[in-house]
Amino acid sequence: MLKSIVALVRCDTYDSQQVCEAVETGVDLLGGISRFVKPGEKIVIKPNVLFGVNPQRCVSTHPSVFRAAGILLKKAGATLCCGDSPGFGRCEGNMKRGGLKAVADELGIELADFDKGKAVSHKEALLNKRFVLANGVLESDGLVSLPKLKTHGLTRLTGAVKNQFGCVPGILKSQFHVKMADPYEFATMLVDLTTLVKPRLYIMDGIMAMEGNGPRSGKPRKLGVLLFSSDPVALDAVACKIIDLDPAFVPTSEPGERAGLGTCRYDNIEIVGEAIESFIARDFDVVRKPPVVIRHRSMRAFLKNQICPRPTIDEAICTSCGICVEVCPVKPKAVDWHDGDESRPPAFKYDRCIRCYCCQELCPEGAVTIRETLLGKLLFR
Numbered sequence: 001m002l003k004s005i006v007a008l009v010r011c012d013t014y015d016s017q018q019v020c021e022a023v024e025t026g027v028d029l030l031g032g033i034s035r036f037v038k039p040g041e042k043i044v045i046k047p048n049v050l051f052g053v054n055p056q057r058c059v060s061t062h063p064s065v066f067r068a069a070g071i072l073l074k075k076a077g078a079t080l081c082c083g084d085s086p087g088f089g090r091c092e093g094n095m096k097r098g099g100l101k102a103v104a105d106e107l108g109i110e111l112a113d114f115d116k117g118k119a120v121s122h123k124e125a126l127l128n129k130r131f132v133l134a135n136g137v138l139e140s141d142g143l144v145s146l147p148k149l150k151t152h153g154l155t156r157l158t159g160a161v162k163n164q165f166g167c168v169p170g171i172l173k174s175q176f177h178v179k180m181a182d183p184y185e186f187a188t189m190l191v192d193l194t195t196l197v198k199p200r201l202y203i204m205d206g207i208m209a210m211e212g213n214g215p216r217s218g219k220p221r222k223l224g225v226l227l228f229s230s231d232p233v234a235l236d237a238v239a240c241k242i243i244d245l246d247p248a249f250v251p252t253s254e255p256g257e258r259a260g261l262g263t264c265r266y267d268n269i270e271i272v273g274e275a276i277e278s279f280i281a282r283d284f285d286v287v288r289k290p291p292v293v294i295r296h297r298s299m300r301a302f303l304k305n306q307i308c309p310r311p312t313i314d315e316a317i318c319t320s321c322g323i324c325v326e327v328c329p330v331k332p333k334a335v336d337w338h339d340g341d342e343s344r345p346p347a348f349k350y351d352r353c354i355r356c357y358c359c360q361e362l363c364p365e366g367a368v369t370i371r372e373t374l375l376g377k378l379l380f381r
């Protein structure tokens, strides 16, 4: 059986020139850019644009990595566009604040439509057989995915497989959280989406990763590595190895293998380029436990409140901006204002909360953290 190849290239800086050289080296290790695109093809570049802020906060793919991928794809003769459907707000504003729009303008990469889309069926899907995909994705010949290595409350790691979630436009993303509140079902949907969109190449920005309260409010952590592969499951598994996380705790790993998207077994992965040992960060702050799942339907509501980690608000940090209330996907809201008073921090109603952690993911102040319950701690040590 052919092994999946993951290339690792050291890069300790976001200096544009050095990142360009590192990206070219990484893609060459996989056989060169001509393996992935042909002259004249329309390629959409999909960085992670969760929330547009200063790139030093490490929330989005760094502009230097985006720039290097753009230059390489242009050299190969591709016509480029780019985009993402961020967690909050529209693509253009977020790309502007994240420093990505300036690079797109510099390289003449047009912004694709990630705000609207069309329904597409996916007969081979494991679970979700119909998606609405962004017009920008549908109108391209192929996609190059630029994930950022970050922690994530629901999926542990936001990496190569999860990066395609932004191919679903706007508010439609939150409906998946309601429809698939079980983290493994949600992860299977992400795998289905990736087998539908089929990115040709993944370049993961792990130069400065994010640990702790990711994917929006964690701490930047230098890892000094760029990762390259055409197998997103293997790429995520290698990223796991770097941050000393069992890939089995990342819920996209198993369905990713089942769907034939790739492999998370180290025996089936060949790492080329730099030796992985020089990047391993055993003290990387990530939850080293599988997501909690409650299979007993009749007991689900009760057990969820007793066992599943719950979001909490640090009122000293909260600015009462209301983003958590806005993004909470359940109706009625599980996090809402006290009696409509928008001057005080919102409060949770845990019996309504499906533990999607969208509030934690998108709080701009890092005021929402995920806390284990006492019983959860005892049961899942």
Ligand code: SF4
Pocket: 313, 317, 318, 319, 320, 321, 322, 323, 324, 325, 345, 346, 362, 363, 364, 365, 366, 367, 368
């Ligand atoms: S998103 Fe964060 S800062 Fe804004 S209201 Fe919610 S907890 Fe407070």
Ligand code: SF4
Pocket: 311, 327, 328, 329, 330, 333, 334, 335, 348, 352, 353, 354, 355, 356, 357, 358, 359, 360
């Ligand atoms: S309160 Fe937070 S974790 Fe609970 S359903 Fe709403 S967004 Fe999801």
